[in-house]
Amino acid sequence: MAEQKKGYFHVIREKYCKGCGICIAFCPKQLLVLKNGKVFPERPEICIGCRMCEYRCPDYAIEVKPIEEKEHQDQDVGIDLTLPPEAHHG
Numbered sequence: 001m002a003e004q005k006k007g008y009f010h011v012i013r014e015k016y017c018k019g020c021g022i023c024i025a026f027c028p029k030q031l032l033v034l035k036n037g038k039v040f041p042e043r044p045e046i047c048i049g050c051r052m053c054e055y056r057c058p059d060y061a062i063e064v065k066p067i068e069e070k071e072h073q074d075q076d077v078g079i080d081l082t083l084p085p086e087a088h089h090g
């Protein structure tokens with residue numbers, strides 16, 4: 001059995017990030033830095049997934065997701081197309 005590694009990854013929308021540094025200031029693990037005026041997760045492996053950066057960013061430029069979701073995302077776009085619309089009618 002492979003050892004299960006818990007962790008988080010960061011989705012940075014560089015287009016929206018204005019490099020204000022709010023997320024950096026609020027990150028309790030201080031793992032975010034500015035690189036070329038944009039936020040960059042320098043040590044993503046120590047992220048605790050508190051999502052303070054995500055909540056505090058005024059521009060929705062950073063998102064934090066569990067690694068498991070990344071693996072899912074590689075397979076599909078996150079919408080369950082196997083469910084017919086009728087399934088939502090109670």
Ligand code: SF4
Nearest residue numbers: 027047048050051053
């Ligand atoms: S989720 Fe929390 S620990 Fe991780 S980068 Fe954002 S503020 Fe820092």
Ligand code: SF4
Nearest residue numbers: 017018020021023057
């Ligand atoms: S708070 Fe948002 S806009 Fe500001 S540096 Fe962080 S990600 Fe960029």
